Amino acid sequence: MQLEGKTAIVTGGARRLGRAVALALAERGANLVVHYGHSAAAAEQVVAEARAHGVEAIAAQADFHRPLEAPRVVEAALDHFGRLDVLVNSAAIFEAGSVLDTDEANWDRHFAVNLKAPFFLSQSFARHLPPDGTGKIINITDWRALRPGTDHVAYTLTKAALVTLTQVLAQALAPRVTVNAVALGAILPPPGADQAYLERLARSVPLRRHGSPDDVVAAVLFLLEGSDYVTGTTVLVDGGAHLWGPPSNG
Template identity: 35%
Template sequence: MIELADKVAIVTGGSRGIGSAISTELAKSGVKVVVNYHSDVESAKKVVAEVKAAGGEAIAVQADVSNSEDVLSLIEQTINHFGQLDILVNNAGITKDKTFRKLSQDDWHQVINVNLNSVYNTISSALPHLLESDAGRIINISSIIGQTGGFGQTNYSAAKAGLIGYTKSLALELARKQVTVNAVCPGFIETEMVQEMPDKVREQIIASVPVQRLGQANEIARSVLFLCRDGEYITGQQLNINGGLYM
């Protein structure tokens, strides 16, 4: 088990949903958290306030992770403020769901840029600092859709599947450096996106899940905490948290 007190983590897309849950869960274990956000500054400030109220330490940093210059600034601000970086959680993501015949080039490129290219940006900038840590952790939030595919989600499933392959290859490269690289693949989680679905669609999804319920964001967050704290001998893996929907 790694002692996480005073370790420093960046959580991209850390202001809402799963990202917010990951930020607060890590902070409970003493991790100093950089809550990255793209545009929702109020949500980011709320997460920081919750962390501080619980006795933790956090800052909010705006950056479009699909933009390499923004990412450089994100890493620089992290190092300037906390002096180190030990954990990188690549959680930022968007959806633009359409059947392929209706999918525009812009729909394709936006999803690939935010969900996949951003991970190249963050890791390439963060890696020199992670290599200096005695507990270097990279955790990429993929999706069950990257494993099974999804109707109207060719762009999203391509990005999330690519993230799984990226995770395995990078894990091979960094294993000797004692930096672990893993993917967490959530199933259907009760976030704003799922809550906005029509009731009938949501009911159909729940009926298809063997445990007969949606997942909770804090269940994903606890898996990230596990990989950070107890995952010294776990690398290149997909941690599937989906209620048995994909086995």
């Protein structure tokens, strides 16, 4: 797919990896809907930076703790741009929780933000696709989805389900929409952790270093622009972490 002149939504596009992906799409000429939850000022900043690339951009708020409201981001895209070609589901939460201490609230928060919102956004994307329209959906997941450990239980379950959802959607929306996932390893320290945490984590993966937002952008751009003949797959951008498993596994 040629991104120039297309319209893309990036959820959680105001900050961190979502921001990097959003600005990369703008740089390739895609008009942008920068979804945000709480980061209104940061979203407006991304909008301004996207416009500096010569594209049109808007910010759209939706709290994915109420996932049935997520489709209004699709509606905002269609109202403003009259078309929607790309959906990148990047917004997520990542909260600790073992098998013994995960409570229902932790479980529900993860399923709402990390799984229900991407599902209802994808459904809305598909429902609004014109009869001759084509599109691409990218779900950002985690290598833990494929090689689970015992921490972050609800998070891991949602990211594993997102891989399965990718496979379901790829079949249901073919041949006009491709749906793929990008499973990340240590790229940025999680909120609340510092760079030293990331460096420690990075030592436990085969490539012995953490990745960068550019690595994530490269994988997303490959799936969007590099090939139209890839669907239902999960590209691992994790330095090989999935080969060795969680540090506690040895």
